[in-house]
Amino acid sequence: MENDLENTSHNGNPVDTSYHAPEWAKHVVWYQIFPERFRNGDPFNDPIRERVGGPKGWKISPWTGDWYKQADWEKSLGDSFRNGVFKRRYGGDLQGIIDKLDYLQELGIGGIYLNPVFDAVSLHKYDTSHYHHIDRFFGPDPEGDVEIMKQEDPEDPDTWQWTSADKLFLKLIEEVHKREMRIIIDGVFNHTGTDFWAFRDVMKNQSKSRYKDWYSVNSFADDNGQKFDYDGWWGVKSLPELKEVDETLVKPVREHIFAITRRWMDPDGDGNPSDGIDGWRLDVPEEVGQKFWKEWNALVRRVNPNAYTVGEIWTEKGREWVNGELFTAAMNYPFTEAVQDYMIDQSVSATDFIKRLRSIREGVPDEAKLVQQNLMDSHDTPRVASMIVNPGREFDTKTKPKEGFDVRKPNPEERRLQRLIALFQYTYVGAPMIFYGTEAGMWGADDPDDRKPMVWPDLDYEPEATHPLDKDRPADENYFDEGLFNWYKKLGVIRNQHLALRKGEFQELLIENDANVFAFVRFLNKKMFCLVVVNRSEQTQKIRIPLNHFEVEEGKHLENMITGNRVEVYNSKTSITLPPISGAVLSPEKN
Incomplete structure (x- = not known):
């Protein structure tokens, strides 16, 4: 146990503290799943009122219901929508995730990030009851799992058993790995729940x-x-909050966290981590001292040298947390904010946008640039679709309906901007991360509205016709947006087929503030590259792009991988005409 507190390997040699990103992490599109709201694959394991603490008459909420419409039991808690919404349960579980792995594979997903799955009372699971067990209602036998827990000494790993939920989680890991995908889970080590x-x-x-x-x-x-x-x-x-002394958690807490870290990374304890998770996303890591995280990350890399750790860092302080002793990457919220400011709010110029992105890139090790999680929305932000409907708001603040947030569905023009944002997200430096349902057309304000049940094509949903503040609103049809899904799918194919978009260097080629257009190239060498052109303006633009230092074989063209059309290259230049709010991804034609 004590060796895990030292920066040494099992053979006593010092651990390499230079920065390394696992190779696989440079090639994935991430998909974030909020388990309780993704898919109810097993209706026989749904949460019960006693565990939820619901009022008389409480029952599982209808998956396909009008989001803001209150059930009678919710009204008993108060007139406001927010009085009852946090007591809702929809029954999402691990079987639902397993059932939809083929869907994620079709979307081009290579890595899954699960919000907390450990046993907990709340819908969000950030209030852990047991780190060493998967939530009882995520597995097939909640009552049986409780009986197993009662037989253990939770402080003693030698007494720990595997519940039905634990075993189903291990099956999920196996099914993910069969598809050559990866999976990471949320580690919440700053605090627990009162039920812990x-x-x-x-x-x-x-x-x-x-x-x-x-x-x-x-x-x-x-x-x-x-x-x-x-x-x-x-x-x-x-x-x-768990107790911290001298920049680290107290010893018994550390030992418990180290034990559960091993449990989920190498479940059978044989030294082969292939049956365990591929890494961790760490909740509010800045609120625990770096001494702890250095110890913990050293342990993680000993168990699995190819593990990926990503910190929830909201600011450019990520540069202080991404290095050889700490995390592999950070959730790239500064990227999110920059894209919002330029693409959505139009509060900065294209030049300023590109400068900000350069500053963010320069804040982390070179290799880390390729594995930063470039997200546009998450469980802690409004949906990107609703950001577009509500421009001009400070990122992640003032995003509740009570603040005047428009809860309506995006119109076709606003969806056009979402498509352009996604094109940039998939072609820029780093790993794109999609929040569940963004690709299916989901919209909503910040928590709780960003945590609606996933929209699936095999279910019929009630229109969203109720307003959280009892105002009039038009009824919005709520359904799986197949066209938007196919757009994200196409972007996934493009990224996954072109190494330059995953590992290539970044070079600016053109910025025209007056026209509101810019172009950049991701390249491996002068012949292997992808040219990305963005027209954020409201007008059709003919854009001429210099291709100095990049070569196209004589007689060949550049192919627009979005439309399938070709554009010519002449005197190391090319030009393309783009409609308003659109983009192109160009690559040299193959033989």
Whole structure:
């Protein structure tokens, strides 16, 4: 156990702390899944009222219902939509994910990121009850799993067993790997839920609890009337913070986290991690000291040298967290914000946009540029479709309907901009990450509206006709957008077929602020490249692009992989006419 706290390998030699990104991570399109809302593959394991803490009459919400329409049990909690929405459960589970792996493969996905899957009370699972078990309602036998948990000493890994949910998760990993895809899961190591087994003991036994030093406790209840008080994440008492001393979590907490890290990365403990997860996404890592993360990342790389770790870093501080001792990558929210400012809000010029992207790239090691998660939306932001409907809002703030956020469905012109944003996302430096349903046409404000049940083509959905503030609104038809899905699918094919878009260098070729167009090239060498042209303007533009230093064989053209048309190259230049709000991806014709 103690060796895991040192920066040494199993044979005692120092661990290589230079930066390395796993090769596979340079080639994937990521897909983020919020498990409770992705697919209900097993209706017999749905959550129950007692675990949810729902009021009398509570029941599973209809997957295809009008999102803002309140059930009677929700109305009993208050008039506001938000009073009851967090008690909703839709029954998404692991079987639903397994059932839709072929869908993800068709979309061109190479890596899956799952929001928390560990046993927890809430719908979002960031309030962990057990790190060493998958949520009881994600597997086929919730009641049986609870009985298994009761037989264990959760502090002692030697007593841990495999529940039905755990076993189904291992099957999910196996099915993902069969398709030559990868899977990472959320690690929430700053805080737990109040239902966490150690915190329950602290609440019961107070200062006599053997786990009293696991948490940041301010005072224990006593006979003199003193109340139990502790630090919660951002003051949220349902998320008690784990105790940290000298830039790291206290020793028993570290040891527990190291044990569950091994459990999910190498389930059978044979030293072969092929049956385990391929990495981790780390929740709020800046709120835990770097000393802990260096110890933890060293362990991760010992268990699997090809593991991928990505931190939830919202700012350009990612440059302080992506290196050989810390994370492989960061969730690239600065990329998101830059794209919003230029593509959606039009608050910066094309020149300023390209400069910002260059600054973001320069903040991480060269190899890390290829594996940053370039996302446009997530479980913590409005859907990109609704960002487009509501331009001019500061990123990730003032995004609730009560602030005047327009909840309607995007119109065709707004979808056109979403397609252009996706084209840029798939061709820029780094790994694109799609939030579940973005490719299917889903829209919504920030939490909870970004967490609606996934829209599937085999289900019929009620129109969205209710407004969260009881205002009038037109009824919006809600259905799987096959055209938009095919667009993302096409972009996936283009990216997956062209190595230059995955590993190529980036070079700006043209920026014209007045015309609101720009072009860049991703290249491996002077003959292997992809030229990307973007017209963000509202007018058709004829764009002339210099191709100095890049060669096209005599008699050959560049193929527009979006339309299939060809464009000529003459005197190291080419030109293309693009409709408003559109783009092109050009590549030398093959023999």
